[in-house]
Amino acid sequence: MLIHVKDIPSSGKEISAQFGEKDLDWGSSDTEIEILRPIIFQGKAFKSGEDILINGHIQAELKVACHRCLEPFEMNIESDLDLFFQPLTSKEEKEDLEDVSSEELEILHYQDNQINLSEEVRDTIILEMPMRLLCQKDCQGLCLKCGVNRNLESCSCLQEKSKSNPFKEFFQKQE
Numbered sequence: 001m002l003i004h005v006k007d008i009p010s011s012g013k014e015i016s017a018q019f020g021e022k023d024l025d026w027g028s029s030d031t032e033i034e035i036l037r038p039i040i041f042q043g044k045a046f047k048s049g050e051d052i053l054i055n056g057h058i059q060a061e062l063k064v065a066c067h068r069c070l071e072p073f074e075m076n077i078e079s080d081l082d083l084f085f086q087p088l089t090s091k092e093e094k095e096d097l098e099d100v101s102s103e104e105l106e107i108l109h110y111q112d113n114q115i116n117l118s119e120e121v122r123d124t125i126i127l128e129m130p131m132r133l134l135c136q137k138d139c140q141g142l143c144l145k146c147g148v149n150r151n152l153e154s155c156s157c158l159q160e161k162s163k164s165n166p167f168k169e170f171f172q173k174q175e
């Protein structure tokens with residue numbers, strides 16, 4: 001979804017938008033993400049000169065695969081967004097701005113008088129995702145030997161030696 005800077009009056013503009021599967025490009029993420037319901041964005045855009053500030057909130061219901069057992073599970077993400085944009089002008093100016101980025105509010109840039117809100121929504125969701133996606137806190141994962149999902153089935157592999165190192169054989173061969 002594109003926001004046209006010219007459409008934002010000095011008094012600010014309410015923005016509510018929904019983002020479906022087609023609106024968001026997950027290309028840069030290696031996690032497979034399925035959108036169960038359109039992601040809801042609600043917020044307001046403010047303009048001061050050429051600077052644009054967008055405050056908002058997103059709600060997403062997603063389906064992702066558990067990192068341990070690979071089973072898909074549903075996950076909700078809610079997050080506040082505070083986005084500060086300046087127009088991208090000449091290259092030198094951009095470099096100057098990058099020095100300021102150590103400050104709390106990161107400066108984003110817009111081009112051609114347009115702000116691509118879809119990209120910001122996608123990036124926020126990727127940032128909000130935990131590093132380890134687990135279907136449940138104590139997911140048992142898959143058995144390294146026979147591959148059964150140990151949340152659903154038990155296997156006898158583990159009884160052999162509970163703390164056998166799966167890399168043991170590998171290291172022995174190296175010696």
Ligand SMILES: [Zn+2]
Binds near residue numbers: 067
């Ligand atoms: Zn799991």
Ligand SMILES: [Zn+2]
Binds near residue numbers: 157158
């Ligand atoms: Zn097993």
